[in-house]
Structures are given as structure tokens and as C-alpha cells.
Amino acid sequence: MSNRTDAKTLLIGLLIGATVSAASAVYLLLTSKKSAGNSSSPNTPPIRTGVESLIGNTPLFRIRSLSDETGCDILAKAEFLNVGGSTKDRVALSVINEAEKAGLIQPGRGDTIFEGTVGSTGISLAVIAKAKGYKCHIVMPDDQAKEKYALLQKLGATVEKVRPVSIVDKNHFVNLARKRADEMNLKADQEGNGPRGFFCDQFENLANYQVHYQTTGPEIYEQTGGRLDAVVLGAGTGGTLAGVTHYLKPLIPNMIAVLADPHGSGLYHKVKHGIMYSPMEAEGTRKRHQVDTVVEGVGINRLTKNFAKVAKGWLDEAVRVTDKEAVEMSRYLVKKDGLFVGSSSAVNCVAAVRIARELGPGHTIVTMINDHGTRHLTKFWDDTYIEREGLTPSAEGLEFLDPPT
Ligand SMILES: Cc1ncc(COP(=O)(O)O)c(C=O)c1O
Numbered sequence: 001m002s003n004r005t006d007a008k009t010l011l012i013g014l015l016i017g018a019t020v021s022a023a024s025a026v027y028l029l030l031t032s033k034k035s036a037g038n039s040s041s042p043n044t045p046p047i048r049t050g051v052e053s054l055i056g057n058t059p060l061f062r063i064r065s066l067s068d069e070t071g072c073d074i075l076a077k078a079e080f081l082n083v084g085g086s087t088k089d090r091v092a093l094s095v096i097n098e099a100e101k102a103g104l105i106q107p108g109r110g111d112t113i114f115e116g117t118v119g120s121t122g123i124s125l126a127v128i129a130k131a132k133g134y135k136c137h138i139v140m141p142d143d144q145a146k147e148k149y150a151l152l153q154k155l156g157a158t159v160e161k162v163r164p165v166s167i168v169d170k171n172h173f174v175n176l177a178r179k180r181a182d183e184m185n186l187k188a189d190q191e192g193n194g195p196r197g198f199f200c201d202q203f204e205n206l207a208n209y210q211v212h213y214q215t216t217g218p219e220i221y222e223q224t225g226g227r228l229d230a231v232v233l234g235a236g237t238g239g240t241l242a243g244v245t246h247y248l249k250p251l252i253p254n255m256i257a258v259l260a261d262p263h264g265s266g267l268y269h270k271v272k273h274g275i276m277y278s279p280m281e282a283e284g285t286r287k288r289h290q291v292d293t294v295v296e297g298v299g300i301n302r303l304t305k306n307f308a309k310v311a312k313g314w315l316d317e318a319v320r321v322t323d324k325e326a327v328e329m330s331r332y333l334v335k336k337d338g339l340f341v342g343s344s345s346a347v348n349c350v351a352a353v354r355i356a357r358e359l360g361p362g363h364t365i366v367t368m369i370n371d372h373g374t375r376h377l378t379k380f381w382d383d384t385y386i387e388r389e390g391l392t393p394s395a396e397g398l399e400f401l402d403p404p405t
Contacts, residue, residue, distance in 0.1 A: 071361025212243025234298030238307025260351030264292030265299030
């Protein structure tokens with residue numbers, strides 16, 4: 001072999017060696033980052049800290065069946081994916097943060113968070129209370145789905161069940177929660193020290209509205225690129241509807257804001273005619289003590305400070321949803337989409353379809369899946385209970401929303 005051939009062979013060898021080493025180095029670099037679980041790829045979400053980091057920034061997804069049926073894009077904010085399982089996580093975190101900022105509570109001192117709630121807010125508060133080092137005491141009406149009480153107890157909250165009575169009664173669950181916090185603070189004041197109580201007051205506390213104005217509204221705007229024709233939401237405290245509407249309306253002047261209201265609630269009448277009223281009150285047909293519906297979480301017969309933010313001039317339309325329609329919709333969504341929703345979300349979806357039909361094909365409607373059906377197994381999703389209420393579903397498709405012929 002000549003010297004020239006030797007040199008050529010050596011050069012090729014060196015090139016191959018260098019290429020293999022470079023490739024190995026790149027491979028090692030990539031795999032070592034992967035095994036550390038913190039890839040710097042821009043598409044990989046960063047590692048977060050604590051359960052409170054799993055709240056908000058929920059996906060917005062197209063409900064395939066309802067969109068295909070109506071020719072509109074019916075988009076839903078997947079709020080059930082929050083760590084505590086509902087949209088109320090945002091409120092719980094915000095209310096507790098605000099109370100800490102105001103110096104009303106302090107972690108690790110034995111301070112207690114008190115709230116009167118039909119369940120979801122209590123569960124969210126119980127999660128955040130544990131995460132932050134507080135005790136949690138929830139006062140609830142005793143007619144809610146059993147799994148909510150069980151979940152609260154498993155989360156270490158004290159659960160006080162009371163008979164559902166009118167808000168003017170001192171034993172209404174909201175009034176009792178306020179009283180319990182006052183009692184604890186009186187004791188702390190008398191002793192000059194000791195743990196304090198904080199009443200969250202989700203119905204009247206505007207930190208509720210504000211968190212939806214600061215997070216849920218902007219998320220919807222960003223996720224849709226501001227291209228939406230209607231936002232359709234129910235109201236319990238009114239915080240979600242008020243916060244989202246206040247954020248989106250000034251940015252999208254042609255967008256309509258729509259209340260989805262269950263049967264038995266007075267809000268529909270308030271939006272349509274300016275007066276809080278439910279026909280069931282007048283007809284004397286009301287079966288239950290509060291809002292007369294099998295739906296939990298939305299519908300109310302009083303004007304809260306949170307709902308008052310939109311009560312005048314902000315809402316364009318209201319849709320009343322019957323219990324039968326809500327039940328039919330929930331079963332339809334499982335059958336067609338594998339989407340297992342709670343009762344208030346079924347109300348939202350019924351109203352979203354009605355608005356889609358009114359606007360016609362080609363429009364974009366945003367609504368919300370507030371919580372998951374698993375939180376309603378022993379009531380809204382219990383066939384025996386639903387049959388007893390005379391609400392057994394029978395529809396194949398969406399014909400239950402067709403006008404009578
Ligand atoms: C499951 C569920 N969905 C919706 C709502 C209504 O939200 P908001 O209180 O913001 O009106 C509630 C309120 O309690 C709820 O529990």
C-alpha cells in the first residue's frame with residue numbers, strides 16, 4: 001500500500017470516529033435530560049410545584065357531537081381537569097390567597113377556613129387548605145349527592161350537614177358558616193391569641209368574580225384568538241359568568257353573553273324581565289326547599305354581589321333548562337362523545353345547543369364543563385333517583401330540544 005493510500009484511510013477513519021463520537025455525545029445529552037424529567041424542549045411543560053400549580057389553564061375542546069349536530073363550534077372549557085375536580089378550585093385558591101394577603105389567616109397556626117356550599121367549593125377549599133396548612137369546616141345542605149360529603153371527609157374537612165332552609169333563616173348553611181367563623185374569632189379575641197377563623201363567603205366575596213376576570217376570561221380569549229360569538233354559562237354565585245363576561249365583552253363587542261339557568265331558579269326571570277322570580281314559587285309547586293331542580297351548583301333565588309356585576313346591561317340572553325333536558329343531555333354526551341359530565345355542565349350544554357340553533361351554523365359558542373359525572377353518581381347519575389323524579393331519559397339524539405310539533 002502506498003503512503004497516499006495510508007493517509008486517505010487514516011483520514012476516513014478519523015472522520016468516522018469523529019462522527020460517531022459527536023452522535024454519541026448528542027444522544028447522551030438528550031437521554032440524560034430526559035431521565036432528569038426536565039427536557040428543555042419548548043413543547044414540554046415545565047415541572048410545577050404543589051397542587052395549587054394544577055389549577056387553571058384548562059384546555060378548551062370542541063364537543064364533537066354537539067358541534068357536528070349544530071354546524072357550530074361548541075367549545076367547552078375543561079374545568080373538571082382542575083386538581084380539585086371543578087372550576088371552584090380557582091375561587092378557593094384566590095379567596096385564600098387574598099385572606100392571607102390581608103393578614104386574616106396564617107398557615108400552621110390552626111386557623112380554619114369556613115364556607116357554606118353545596119359541595120364543589122368545599123372540596124376545592126379542603127384541597128387548598130390541606131396544601132397550605134389550614135383546617136377546613138364546611139357547612140352544607142343535607143340533600144346533595146353523597147359522594148361530595150364522603151370526599152370532603154376523606155380530604156380531612158369537618159362537614160356539618162344542615163336542613164336546606166331559606167337564606168333569611170339563621171340556620172341556612174351560608175349563615176351558619178359565617179357564625180362558626182365569628183365564634184372562633186370571638187374566642188381568639190377573648191383569649192388574646194390562638195387560631196382564627198375565616199369565612200370565605202363565595203356568594204358575596206368579589207375575589208370570586210375577580211379570579212375569573214383575571215384567569216378564565218383571558219384563557220378563553222387566548223384559546224379562541226378572540227373569535228367567538230357567544231359565551232354560555234350557568235350561575236351559582238355568578239362569579240364565573242360575571243368575571244368571564246366582564247373580561248370578554250369589551251374585547252369582543254359582538255359577542256353575546258348568555259345565562260344558562262335550571263328550572264326553579266329565579267335568575268332567568270331576572271335577566272329577561274329584571275325581576276328575580278321562579279314560576280314554581282307562584283304556582284306553589286315547589287318540592288324542595290332551595291332552588292327546585294335536580295341540578296346541583298347552579299341556579300339561585302337571590303341576587304348575590306357576584307351576579308350583581310352582570311345583572312344590569314351585561315347579559316344578552318337567558319335560556320331556561322328543564323331537569324328533563326339536563327338529564328337527556330348528560331346521557332347523550334356519554335353515548336356520543338364518552339363525555340361524563342355533572343348536572344350543571346349538562347345545563348350549560350343544553351343552553352349552548354339552543355343558542356347555536358338560534359345563531360345558525362358557522363358560529364363559535366364557548367361553554368364550560370364545570371365538574372365530572374363521578375361527583376354525581378348517587379343522585380343525578382342514579383337511575384332509581386332519576387326515575388323517582390319522573391326524569392327517565394328516552395331520547396336517541398337531540399330531539400328532546402326540538403320545539404313541540
Ligand atoms: C359544579 C358547579 N358548577 C357551576 C357552578 C357555578 O359557578 P359560579 O358559582 O361561579 O356561578 C357551581 C357553583 O357552586 C358548581 O358547584
